[in-house]
Amino acid sequence: MLSLRVGAKVWTEDRNLAWVAAEVTDVVGKQVHLLTSTGNKVSASPEKLLPRDADEEEEHGGVDDMTKLTYLNEPGVLYNLERRYALNDIYTYTGSILIAVNPFTKLPHLYNVHMMEQYKGAPFGELSPHVFAVADASYRAMMSERRSQSILVSGESGAGKTETTKLIMQYLTYVGGRAAGDDRTVEQQVLESNPLLEAFGNARTVRNDNSSRFGKFVEIQFDSNGRISGAAIRTYLLERSRVVQITDPERNYHCFYQLCASGRKDAERYNLDHPSHFHYLNQSKTYELDGVSNAEEYLRTRRAMDVVGISHEDQEAIFRTLAAILHLGNVEFSSGKEHDSSCIRDKKSNFHMQMASDLLMCDVNLLVAILCTRTIQTREGLIIKALDCNAAVASRDALAKTIYAKLFDWLVEKINRSVGQDLTSQIQIGVLDIYGFECFKNNSFEQFCINFANEKLQQHFNEHVFKMEQEEYRKEEINWSYIEFIDNQDVLDLIEKKPIGIVALLDEACMFPRSTHETFSMKLFQHFRSHPRLEKAKFSETDFTLSHYAGKVTYQTDTFLEKNRDYVVVEHCSLLSSSKCAFVAGLYSSAPEESSRSSYKFSSVATRFKQQLQALMETLNSTEPHYIRCVKPNSLNRPQKFENQSILHQLRCGGVLEAVRISLAGYPTRRTYSEFVDRFGILTPEYLDGRFFRL
Numbered sequence: 001m002l003s004l005r006v007g008a009k010v011w012t013e014d015r016n017l018a019w020v021a022a023e024v025t026d027v028v029g030k031q032v033h034l035l036t037s038t039g040n041k042v043s044a045s046p047e048k049l050l051p052r053d054a055d056e057e058e059e060h061g062g063v064d065d066m067t068k069l070t071y072l073n074e075p076g077v078l079y080n081l082e083r084r085y086a087l088n089d090i091y092t093y094t095g096s097i098l099i100a101v102n103p104f105t106k107l108p109h110l111y112n113v114h115m116m117e118q119y120k121g122a123p124f125g126e127l128s129p130h131v132f133a134v135a136d137a138s139y140r141a142m143m144s145e146r147r148s149q150s151i152l153v154s155g156e157s158g159a160g161k162t163e164t165t166k167l168i169m170q171y172l173t174y175v176g177g178r179a180a181g182d183d184r185t186v187e188q189q190v191l192e193s194n195p196l197l198e199a200f201g202n203a204r205t206v207r208n209d210n211s212s213r214f215g216k217f218v219e220i221q222f223d224s225n226g227r228i229s230g231a232a233i234r235t236y237l238l239e240r241s242r243v244v245q246i247t248d249p250e251r252n253y254h255c256f257y258q259l260c261a262s263g264r265k266d267a268e269r270y271n272l273d274h275p276s277h278f279h280y281l282n283q284s285k286t287y288e289l290d291g292v293s294n295a296e297e298y299l300r301t302r303r304a305m306d307v308v309g310i311s312h313e314d315q316e317a318i319f320r321t322l323a324a325i326l327h328l329g330n331v332e333f334s335s336g337k338e339h340d341s342s343c344i345r346d347k348k349s350n351f352h353m354q355m356a357s358d359l360l361m362c363d364v365n366l367l368v369a370i371l372c373t374r375t376i377q378t379r380e381g382l383i384i385k386a387l388d389c390n391a392a393v394a395s396r397d398a399l400a401k402t403i404y405a406k407l408f409d410w411l412v413e414k415i416n417r418s419v420g421q422d423l424t425s426q427i428q429i430g431v432l433d434i435y436g437f438e439c440f441k442n443n444s445f446e447q448f449c450i451n452f453a454n455e456k457l458q459q460h461f462n463e464h465v466f467k468m469e470q471e472e473y474r475k476e477e478i479n480w481s482y483i484e485f486i487d488n489q490d491v492l493d494l495i496e497k498k499p500i501g502i503v504a505l506l507d508e509a510c511m512f513p514r515s516t517h518e519t520f521s522m523k524l525f526q527h528f529r530s531h532p533r534l535e536k537a538k539f540s541e542t543d544f545t546l547s548h549y550a551g552k553v554t555y556q557t558d559t560f561l562e563k564n565r566d567y568v569v570v571e572h573c574s575l576l577s578s579s580k581c582a583f584v585a586g587l588y589s590s591a592p593e594e595s596s597r598s599s600y601k602f603s604s605v606a607t608r609f610k611q612q613l614q615a616l617m618e619t620l621n622s623t624e625p626h627y628i629r630c631v632k633p634n635s636l637n638r639p640q641k642f643e644n645q646s647i648l649h650q651l652r653c654g655g656v657l658e659a660v661r662i663s664l665a666g667y668p669t670r671r672t673y674s675e676f677v678d679r680f681g682i683l684t685p686e687y688l689d690g691r692f693f694r695l
C-alpha cells in the first residue's frame, strides 16, 4: 500500500524521463504535491504514483538482482539499471534472467582469463552478475543433469547480442576446451568462424556499424567428459535485398568493401577499384567504417578462411564470385528493337557483362539471354518472351541475390563440415543470437518476419517462465495464486495458421500472377475483419497493424509480395550449374527440374522461415533454456548515456517486467528432496543416523 504522508518517497511519471524520483510535500484533497529529484514542483493523483525503496538513496550501486528491490516496479527496475550502468556494472539479474546493458566501451577487465577462472564452478548468484555466470550455469546443468541447454540472447539491433554470444563461446571454449597443444581444435574453429560469418553476413546499418543481417543458432556439442567434440551453425533469414539495394548511410555486406581494398591480391585481377564505381555499393556514399581498415579486414577474412579449412582454390572462387556480383550490378539495359524488349545499354555495360561472365566462367551470350528474356513452356512448346528494361534489371538483381545467398549458405555448410559435427554427442549447448522485436517508422516484410520470430520466442519464454512455473506448483500441490500473463497464441495463429493466416494468404497472392499488394490486403481485411489483433491502418488502404505482445506495429505491404517471392529461375540455374568453375557450378548443383509451365518457380520466403522457426522451436523445447536480454542504452552508440523511454520499451518487449512479476509471485529457489537433505540434513542430525535413509 502506497503511503502518502509528507516525506514519502515515490515515483512519478515524467514526459521526458518516463519516471522521476519524488518526495511528497503535501496532500490536498485528491492531489499529491511533490518535489522531484530534478527540482520541480509537480502534483499528481495518488493512483499515478508508485512506491520507491526507502533505502534507494543509500544503495548507490544498486542491487545485483532486481528481486532484491523492495518495490519491484517499472521505475525501480529502470533506475536500478541506471545506477549500475553508471558504475559500468552492465550486468544485472532478474531472477535467472540476465540483463546486459551495452557499455559501448571496451571493458577488458571483465572478460580476461582471471574472470573466467573466477566464474568456473561458482554457484549461480554468488558472484556479480555476468555473462560467464550464465554460460557456467548452463555448462554445470548440462554436466550434472546430462541434459542439453540453450542460451537465448535477444535484444534490438546494436544491443550487444553478437558480442554476448562471442563471450559465451569464449567461456565454453575455456571450460570445455581440449588441452593446449592440440592444433586447430573444434573450439578454435568455431571462434574463428565468427569473422568469416561477419564478413559475409554483417553490414553497417543506421543502428549498428557491424549489424548481423541474419539469425544464428550455434550448437556446441560435448562428449561425456564435458569436452567440446563438435559444433553446428544454423542460420536464419539472411537479408538478401541488401546485396542489390542500400540507402545512405548504410553499407552492403562488409566482404565487398574488403575485396575492393585487397589491392593486387584480388581487386586488380578482377578489374575492381574503389567501391564508388559499383552500383551495388555506390547507392550509399558510406564506404569506410570508423576505426576499421577494409584492407586489414580482408586479410582477417582470408585468415579465418584458412582456419576454417577453406582451400585456396575455393577462396579464390569465393572472391571471384563476389567480383562477378559487383560487375553484374553495373550492367545497364536500354530498350531493344522490338516492343517491350531490352538489350545491354552500352560499351561500358558490355564490359561489365563480359567481366561477370568471365568471372562466373559461363557463356556471355547465354548470360545476356537469361537476363533479357524469359522462357515459358506452353502446350505448344517453349516460347521465349522478351523482358523490358525494368524486368531485365529485376532479373539481374534476382540473379545477384541468389548467387550471394547461395554463397552464404555454402560458407555456413563449409564451416559446419570443417568444424565437424559429433553425431554421437548426447549433450549440447545451443546459443541463439537472433534479431529482437522491431518497430520502425516504416515496417516491411523483414520486420514482419522478425516480429513473427519474436512472437515465437516470446511464447517459448512464456511457456518456460510462466506455464512451467505454474505446472510445477500444481504438480507439487503448492498453494499458488495463478497470475495472469499475456498469451500470444492468437497472434501466432493469425500469422501462421493454415489454410488462412497472413503467411498463407501472402503465399496464395504470390502464386496468383494478377495479385497485387492491394488484393492481398483486401483479402486479409476480409478474412480477419473482426480479429482483435489485426486492424486496417488509419491512413492507408493497404497497410495493416498487428497488436504484437510488445506493442502495435503497422506494416506497409507494398513490397510484401515481391519480397516473399524467391523465384528460382530455371534458366539461371541451368546456366550457372554448367559453369566451368566447379565452385560456381556447385552452388547451383541442386537446381530444380524443368517441369513447370513457367520457368519461374515460386518458393515462399515466409513459409521457409516458418518451417525453420518450427525446427528451432523443437530444438529449444528439448533443452533447458537460459535467457539473456541485451539492452541498447542509447541510439547514439555512446558510453554512459542512458535513455529511459527506449530502455523501458526494450524491457517490456523482452518480457523482463513480466518475468519480474512472476518471480516475485512464486518460489524462486528449488531443490530436489535429496539435494535438500544433503545440504540441510546437518541441522537435524537425529534424522541422519538411523532409519530415515534406510527407508
Ligand SMILES: Nc1ncnc2c1ncn2[C@@H]1O[C@H](COP(=O)(O)OP(=O)(O)OP(=O)(O)O)[C@@H](O)[C@H]1O
Binding pocket: 102, 103, 104, 105, 106, 107, 155, 156, 157, 158, 159, 160, 161, 162, 163, 164, 207, 208, 210, 211, 212, 213, 435, 436, 630
Ligand atoms: N560487452 C560489450 N563490451 C563492449 N562493447 C560492447 C559489448 N557489447 C556490445 N558492444 C559494442 O556494441 C556494438 C554492437 O554490438 P553487437 O554487434 O553485438 O549488437 P547486436 O545486438 O548483435 O546487433 P545486430 O542485431 O545489429 O547484429 C559492438 O560492435 C560493440 O562495439
